[in-house]
Amino acid sequence: MKTQNKYLELGVINTLRVDRHTEPGIYLMAEDGNDVLLPNAYVKDEMVEDSLVDVFLYTDSDDRLIATTLKPKAMLDEFALLEVVDVAPFGAFMDWGLLKDLLVPNMLQKQPFKVGEKRFVKVIYDEKTHRLVGSEKLGDFFERRVKGLKPNQEVNILIISKTPLGYKCIVEQKYEGLIYHNEIFENINLGEEKKAYIKTIRKDGNIDLSLRKAGSKGSKDSSNKVLELLKQNSGIMPYNYKSDATLIKDVFGLSKKEFKRSLTALVDAGEIEVKDSGIYLKDR
Numbered sequence: 417m418k419t420q421n422k423y424l425e426l427g428v429i430n431t432l433r434v435d436r437h438t439e440p441g442i443y444l445m446a447e448d449g450n451d452v453l454l455p456n457a458y459v460k461d462e463m464v465e466d467s468l469v470d471v472f473l474y475t476d477s478d479d480r481l482i483a484t485t486l487k488p489k490a491m492l493d494e495f496a497l498l499e500v501v502d503v504a505p506f507g508a509f510m511d512w513g514l515l516k517d518l519l520v521p522n523m524l525q526k527q528p529f530k531v532g533e534k535r536f537v538k539v540i541y542d543e544k545t546h547r548l549v550g551s552e553k554l555g556d557f558f559e560r561r562v563k564g565l566k567p568n569q570e571v572n573i574l575i576i577s578k579t580p581l582g583y584k585c586i587v588e589q590k591y592e593g594l595i596y597h598n599e600i601f602e603n604i605n606l607g608e609e610k611k612a613y614i615k616t617i618r619k620d621g622n623i624d625l626s627l628r629k630a631g632s633k634g635s636k637d638s639s640n641k642v643l644e645l646l647k648q649n650s651g652i653m654p655y656n657y658k659s660d661a662t663l664i665k666d667v668f669g670l671s672k673k674e675f676k677r678s679l680t681a682l683v684d685a686g687e688i689e690v691k692d693s694g695i696y697l698k699d700r
Contacts, residue, residue: 418468422447424481426473427492427541427548432483434467444469444483454483475547476516488512490539492548495574495586497536497607500529510537510550524551534606536576558592560621565591565614568629573612575604585612585625593623602627602669638670639678642695643687651697656690 421430423446432444432452441455442463454463454471463469471483472491489512490496498510501517508529509517520529520537529535537550538557551557554576565571565588573585573593582596583604595604595612604610604627616624645668646653655664657679661672668675679695682688689696 418470420447420468424450424452424473426475426481427539428472429470429487429491430473430483431468431470434463434465434469436465444471452481452483454485458483458485460485472514474514474516479545479547484514486514488514488518488539490537492539492541494589495536495538495554495576497534497576498550500531500533500535503529503531510535512539512550518548518550520550520552524549524553526552536606554586555592558586558621559590562591562617562621562623565617565623567614567616569614570611570629571614571625573610573625575606575608575610577606587612587623587625591621591623593625595625595627599626601665601671601674638674639681641670642668642675642678643682646688646695646697652694654694656692656694 418431420433424430424432430446432446435443435445435451441453442459443451444454445451452473454469458471469485471485472487473481473483474488476482489498496512498512498518500508501511502509507519507521508525509519512518518537518539520535522528535552536554537552538554539548540551540557542549571587572589573587575583575585577584579594582594582600585593585595587593593612610627612625612627613629614623615626618624655667657676659675664670664672664675670678679688679690683690686698688698
């Protein structure tokens with residue numbers, strides 16, 4: 417059952433009561449009596465007086481509080497990979513799924529933004545302008561005292577950048593994490609949300625991560641992956657036990673050890689044959 421917001425909250429979803437209909441739209445009210453306009457473009461027939469409506473609140477081009485039924489790609493205190501759609505002398509504008517683009521002021525950019533680029537930002541509240549803005553300086557927002565997490569625990573991560581060491585991640589929307597390159601045996605992309613497991617929580621608050629739980633060999637999944645790729649390639653692939661580890665990682669998303677284990681399991685199951693010339697589905 418929906419509960420009406422006690423007051424209007426910028427940057428998040430509000431549940432508000434329909435108070436009155438006007439020419440530009442309907443006014444929605446919080447329990448404290450403050451109201452906000454929902455423009456006609458978002459008004460639906462079922463939004464009758466005293467009904468409750470879920471809306472996102474932000475500010476329009478004149479810095480007035482406004483409501484929308486659209487949901488942005490990131491709300492207050494959330495991270496997202498957004499595209500730069502315009503630049504100005506004072507900052508850059510990013511498409512976050514609303515009519516008004518999200519401003520990232522120059523002082524909150526690491527490097528100057530260019531139209532067409534995609535950058536990770538966090539949506540924050542600007543105390544000076546009382547508006548929502550984006551910040552690329554993510555390190556300012558990570559919590560350094562990790563609470564409630566422990567090694568081998570499953571966590572939600574968001575891939576935010578590629579570095580010489582590996583891929584940086586946001587862990588549980590709070591902490592900074594890293595997956596090392598030598599432990600990645602699958603394709604991952606910036607902006608992708610995944611499950612991961614904590615390997616180590618370092619003294620500086622950073623978290624080392626793994627895409628596999630400690631002690632999990634994943635042999636069945638690996639074998640299925642090899643078998644599926646083989647079927648997609650007409651039952652023949654030019655790889656075997658002696659194939660280069662880098663090539664195996666690129667093609668199968670597996671370590672050399674996992675790949676060899678998978679081949680052996682599939683041979684023992686009578687699914688494939690492994691020859692000097694490659695891997696073959698049985699009965700070919």
